[in-house]
Amino acid sequence: MGKETDYENLTYKADDAHPESSSVVGEAKTVLQLHDRALTWQGHLSVTTDQKNFNYKYTRELLKDGQMIKSKTWQETIPRDHQ
Amino acid sequence: MNRSTVPALLSLLACLGFAAEAPSPAAYGVRIETGWIPMKDGVRLAVTLYMPDGAKPGERFPGLLEYLPYRKDDATAARDYPIHSYFARRGYVTARVDIRGFGASEGVPTDREYSEQEQIDGEQVISWLAHQPWSNGSVGMFGISWGGFNSLQMAMRHPPELKAILAVDATAELFHDDVHYIDGMAHIDEFELNMDMAPGMTGAPDYTLDERILGPRFDAPPWSLLYLKHQHDNSFWRSQVRPYSEIKIPCFLIGGLLDGYRDSIPDMLELTKAPVKAIIGPWNHTFPHDAVPGPQIEWRDQAVRWWDYWLKGRDTGVLPDAKLTIYMQHWHPPDPKLTNVPGEWLQEDGWPPREAHETILFPQRDHSLAEAQPASAVHQLKYIPSIGVESGFWWGELLSDPRPVDAFSLVYDSAPLTEDLAILGRPQVLLQASATAPLADWFARLSDVAPDGTVTQITGAGLNAAQRDSTSAPRDLEPGKMYPLTIKMHLTAWTFPKGHRIRLAISNALWPMVLPTPYSMTTSLQLGGKEGSRLALPVVPVRGKMATAFSPPQPSEERPDIKSENFPWPGEWTIERDEANGKTTVHWSGKAAEQYPWEKKLTTKT
Numbered sequence: 001m002g003k004e005t006d007y008e009n010l011t012y013k014a015d016d017a018h019p020e021s022s023s024v025v026g027e028a029k030t031v032l033q034l035h036d037r038a039l040t041w042q043g044h045l046s047v048t049t050d051q052k053n054f055n056y057k058y059t060r061e062l063l064k065d066g067q068m069i070k071s072k073t074w075q076e077t078i079p080r081d082h083q
Numbered sequence: 084m085n086r087s088t089v090p091a092l093l094s095l096l097a098c099l100g101f102a103a104e105a106p107s108p109a110a111y112g113v114r115i116e117t118g119w120i121p122m123k124d125g126v127r128l129a130v131t132l133y134m135p136d137g138a139k140p141g142e143r144f145p146g147l148l149e150y151l152p153y154r155k156d157d158a159t160a161a162r163d164y165p166i167h168s169y170f171a172r173r174g175y176v177t178a179r180v181d182i183r184g185f186g187a188s189e190g191v192p193t194d195r196e197y198s199e200q201e202q203i204d205g206e207q208v209i210s211w212l213a214h215q216p217w218s219n220g221s222v223g224m225f226g227i228s229w230g231g232f233n234s235l236q237m238a239m240r241h242p243p244e245l246k247a248i249l250a251v252d253a254t255a256e257l258f259h260d261d262v263h264y265i266d267g268m269a270h271i272d273e274f275e276l277n278m279d280m281a282p283g284m285t286g287a288p289d290y291t292l293d294e295r296i297l298g299p300r301f302d303a304p305p306w307s308l309l310y311l312k313h314q315h316d317n318s319f320w321r322s323q324v325r326p327y328s329e330i331k332i333p334c335f336l337i338g339g340l341l342d343g344y345r346d347s348i349p350d351m352l353e354l355t356k357a358p359v360k361a362i363i364g365p366w367n368h369t370f371p372h373d374a375v376p377g378p379q380i381e382w383r384d385q386a387v388r389w390w391d392y393w394l395k396g397r398d399t400g401v402l403p404d405a406k407l408t409i410y411m412q413h414w415h416p417p418d419p420k421l422t423n424v425p426g427e428w429l430q431e432d433g434w435p436p437r438e439a440h441e442t443i444l445f446p447q448r449d450h451s452l453a454e455a456q457p458a459s460a461v462h463q464l465k466y467i468p469s470i471g472v473e474s475g476f477w478w479g480e481l482l483s484d485p486r487p488v489d490a491f492s493l494v495y496d497s498a499p500l501t502e503d504l505a506i507l508g509r510p511q512v513l514l515q516a517s518a519t520a521p522l523a524d525w526f527a528r529l530s531d532v533a534p535d536g537t538v539t540q541i542t543g544a545g546l547n548a549a550q551r552d553s554t555s556a557p558r559d560l561e562p563g564k565m566y567p568l569t570i571k572m573h574l575t576a577w578t579f580p581k582g583h584r585i586r587l588a589i590s591n592a593l594w595p596m597v598l599p600t601p602y603s604m605t606t607s608l609q610l611g612g613k614e615g616s617r618l619a620l621p622v623v624p625v626r627g628k629m630a631t632a633f634s635p636p637q638p639s640e641e642r643p644d645i646k647s648e649n650f651p652w653p654g655e656w657t658i659e660r661d662e663a664n665g666k667t668t669v670h671w672s673g674k675a676a677e678q679y680p681w682e683k684k685l686t687t688k689t
Contacts, residue, residue: 001678001679001680001681002288002678002679002681003676003677003678003679004157004676004677004678004679005674005675005676006673006674006675006676007672007673007674008273008276008277008654008671008672008673008674009670009671009672009673010271010272010273010276010670010671010672011668011669011670011671012594012595012668012669012670013666013667013668013669014468014469014594014595014599014666014667015468015469015664015665015666015667016467016468016469016665016666016667017603017664017665018603019466019468019599019600019601019602019603020601020602022468022594022598022599024271024595024598026271026273026275026276027276028273028276028277028279028280030280030284032290034290034681035681039290039292041280041283041284042280043276043279043280043283043305045271045275045276045279045305045307047271047307047311049598049599049601050601051601051602054269054311056307056308056311058279058305058307058308060279060280060283060301060305062283062297062301064292069292070297070301072301072302074304074305074308076308078311078312080314080601081314081315081557082314082315082522082547082549082550082557082558082559083268083269083314083547083598083600
């Protein structure tokens, strides 16, 4: 038998005095416990805002038996378009 | 012909020998086979076939396709079996196919959901199914959510072998109605988290780390980044779909009054030229046989009647079926743990409902809601970006009492009703409104206020006021200028009991469903005058209970070799308010686990 366990969490923040400053930060993680190894895929998402932009960052990671073997990050500033 | 004559006529026809055929019985065993479907570019898509076991020599079957990026050999394996085996036992070969680049399928992940590549492949899959030795040449397509979306999309492309579809909780409105821009406003939830990670995984049971397979998947850009670059309706969102009017094959639609995609069903009933049959229950984003809240119903027997007629040529009597069977919700207290929504089934012969009429109610200066046009007045509202948690996450799920949101909204209550009042449709609000900022969202929510003050939110909707004239050409507001803003609330069916009040609540935030607009502001609502702010309710007669017609769910077959624990959604929600500094944090978490027989060969026979 193999076991898969999935974890997800999201945290939203808002500031009534500064509506331009909000954020969404989250993580998804899938842990695969196989007969000969453990693999963990995980992703970290962060979107923070200011008055003009969405500040985006996403990191995808892969761990084998607890050791990071791959990681890649995407990061961009995206202008708000009537949002 | 009135409602009471229809059953009598059907009974008469039955007596005269025109009785419909019974749907296909469970006459077969189930045999599971796995294989590959070759695409023209050499990529192979992985398929699990649920075959009728015990077929006679030469017997042919229709194919049923469910086509998803959610991995068939792990993520959906337990969910797939009770549905696919049900159809296989009744003489259908069902195919559960992983989309290119996902799960067990080969190739590089598609660059977005519902991509052109996904749809081109889908056409080839349908053709492949229709040309297998076991095939009778007819293919149906079905699914919930993604599988419903792409069933609609494939129907719009007219592959010749695709004869009918069954779409559950689906829409073709990819900008306004999907989860990236709910009502046209930015939304981020756990779906983004999942779909950003999913392309990076390799398939079960090997989960290979071979860089030739893993590398392109792991390096596939996250879709949420792409979606954040397309913040208004345009060809990016329109290119994957065609108008509902282009669907030429019969569509069986199932939706939920607590599902965010429910508005597609009245749209399709009005716009689709092909036969459309729909069931809308009081469900969230679930199949009806395991819906929470319920009542749960068996839908697979209805599906077999549908498939039998359109794919096997058996007259199972689906044509005289009502076009729409919908659940009229009765009052219930606000309770996220409610297991069964009280109410009754109604039938309609089309859309809009035959006997619906509009009742107009005007917000009054004293914050009442009444049929009389009010004297001119202006009500102002300070924008609080952090309100909205209690009003839900996508205009669907069962909620707690929304009074914490109402407290920071403009609220208008009717007098206690002197008799029951039923509504069926999409309530509409016209606001004459202005803001002191160039960008503002407005939200309108409709609730039922019980005599003890308890509030049950029924429906609502939002409007990004920059999209007031067009979702595709947003424009800043001129601060201080009054604009007419129309908000069409999401589909509902609800009976307000005598003695209860109707509540309309207006706000400028509904967070965290929608990311806050970035300017501090005060908004104004103009009351009174010929074109003054108003609420239009789609009122229908209060009807007696109809003798329907759905079976309770049959016991579902489960794969004994897979053990599931929990489901991530709805998970746990907490809210923290720093009252001193006006800062709010909402935290959500979910967890699930499954055990799989990965060392066993997947081919089984039951």
